[in-house]
Amino acid sequence: MELSYHRSLPPELQIMPFQLRCMELIGLIGPKGRFYRFVLAFGWGTFVILLPKSVLGIGSSELDAIIKGFAELLFEGNLFIAVASLVPKLPLVKRLLHVLSEIFRQATHDKRDVKDHCYALICEQNSKIDKFCKFYFIYCCFGPFVFCIPAMVTSYVRYFGTTNNGTNANGSEHLRFELPMEQEFYWLPIRTNFACYHLFLTLSLSAYCVCSYMSVIKVSTLLIMIKYCSLVYRLVAIRIRELGKLPPGRKQDDTDEDERTKMVKVKEVVEMHEKALEATDLVEKVINIPIAMQFMACILFWCMTMVYVSTNINFNLFNVMVLFWLSLIETYGYSYLGTELSEDAKAVGHAVYDLPWYEDSAQLQRYYRLMIQRSQQNIGVTAAKFFIVGIEKFGKVVNLSYSYYLVLKDVLDRL
Numbered sequence: 001m002e003l004s005y006h007r008s009l010p011p012e013l014q015i016m017p018f019q020l021r022c023m024e025l026i027g028l029i030g031p032k033g034r035f036y037r038f039v040l041a042f043g044w045g046t047f048v049i050l051l052p053k054s055v056l057g058i059g060s061s062e063l064d065a066i067i068k069g070f071a072e073l074l075f076e077g078n079l080f081i082a083v084a085s086l087v088p089k090l091p092l093v094k095r096l097l098h099v100l101s102e103i104f105r106q107a108t109h110d111k112r113d114v115k116d117h118c119y120a121l122i123c124e125q126n127s128k129i130d131k132f133c134k135f136y137f138i139y140c141c142f143g144p145f146v147f148c149i150p151a152m153v154t155s156y157v158r159y160f161g162t163t164n165n166g167t168n169a170n171g172s173e174h175l176r177f178e179l180p181m182e183q184e185f186y187w188l189p190i191r192t193n194f195a196c197y198h199l200f201l202t203l204s205l206s207a208y209c210v211c212s213y214m215s216v217i218k219v220s221t222l223l224i225m226i227k228y229c230s231l232v233y234r235l236v237a238i239r240i241r242e243l244g245k246l247p248p249g250r251k252q253d254d255t256d257e258d259e260r261t262k263m264v265k266v267k268e269v270v271e272m273h274e275k276a277l278e279a280t281d282l283v284e285k286v287i288n289i290p291i292a293m294q295f296m297a298c299i300l301f302w303c304m305t306m307v308y309v310s311t312n313i314n315f316n317l318f319n320v321m322v323l324f325w326l327s328l329i330e331t332y333g334y335s336y337l338g339t340e341l342s343e344d345a346k347a348v349g350h351a352v353y354d355l356p357w358y359e360d361s362a363q364l365q366r367y368y369r370l371m372i373q374r375s376q377q378n379i380g381v382t383a384a385k386f387f388i389v390g391i392e393k394f395g396k397v398v399n400l401s402y403s404y405y406l407v408l409k410d411v412l413d414r415l
Contacts, residue, residue, distance in 0.1 A: 069182030144208035292384035338389035349375030
């Protein structure tokens with residue numbers, strides 16, 4: 001996927017450069033010969049985590065371990081499937097970058113004027129986005145190691161506290177190593193054999209690093225795309241407000257210099273608004289399936305997490321809560337930015353209506369009416385066309401998860 005047009009922008013105006021470098025490193029964009037990197041990474045995560053857990057099972061008959069293992073499988077499966085669903089959408093991502101680049105060029109008039117409101121807004125947003133991406137990347141780099149430490153420390157304490165016959169110092173039970181995640185690993189005795197345990201720990205740590213990298217690509221890319229859609233509507237609104245500072249177009253049929261100047265400006269704004277709608281449509285096509293999967297998976301995941309937390313207070317709770325907060329923050333991020341996008345899209349219509357449109361010619365008023373009509377549509381990102389993502393839907397998902405938790409908890413209590 002070539003990005004020459006996008007990268008011809010000034011550095012401070014380029015669209016998610018850090019994220020694109022991450023995608024290029026793993027082979028999702030850039031030369032086609034690098035795609036094998038993504039295939040290897042995706043295959044490794046599937047081989048170490050998804051395949052043995054989904055085929056061989058959890059490896060424990062305890063109900064708590066089964067619930068924890070299934071919740072982890074939901075989280076990991078949702079992550080890998082969502083990233084895989086982005087691969088066929090890469091041409092749409094390329095088109096999105098092209099459209100956003102054109103909007104930025106039009107909004108700034110290819111000038112780097114710090115006094116220009118559009119230029120200053122783009123630079124400010126790009127700076128915040130870059131900081132967020134780098135922070136999330138660093139967070140995900142440490143995540144796999146932090147995730148494995150509690151299990152490893154607990155296992156070492158048990159190992160060095162065992163007697164010669166393989167039982168604990170008090171002789172109560174045989175030695176069992178703790179795993180970062182509940183799963184089997186190709187018929188190896190990873191819970192009881194010291195060598196197999198460390199082999200699995202090493203392989204799983206590398207697989208968790210792959211998961212973290214996939215999370216960086218999925219979460220930050222989807223969030224940033226929504227954020228950029230909100231940004232372009234804010235740019236359109238700024239340019240619309242600037243039209244109010246121009247002399248009014250004459251209502252007479254004969255045109256003057258002011259009329260022609262304003263006509264050109266209005267046509268540019270209408271074109272920007274049209275491209276903003278196109279960018280929103282492209283983002284919708286790219287992310288609607290991953291977002292739908294996220295909302296469906298998080299309902300079950302949160303339900304099972306609440307069941308596990310209500311019955312277990314041990315070191316495994318740390319790992320469960322790490323995944324829980326990641327899922328919660330990701331879902332809330334989509335909902336918050338979805339609401340922001342819808343509000344910014346509607347603000348374009350309000351900005352047009354606030355203009356002294358009644359002082360302009362009928363031809364200019366037709367352009368104003370066109371933008372108002374377009375902004376009155378339900379603009380936003382959806383979860384596979386089922387609903388528009390927003391804060392209200394996030395609240396309903398939380399309530400639904402809690403309702404399922406109460407039902408499941410009641411059923412388990414009766415068993």
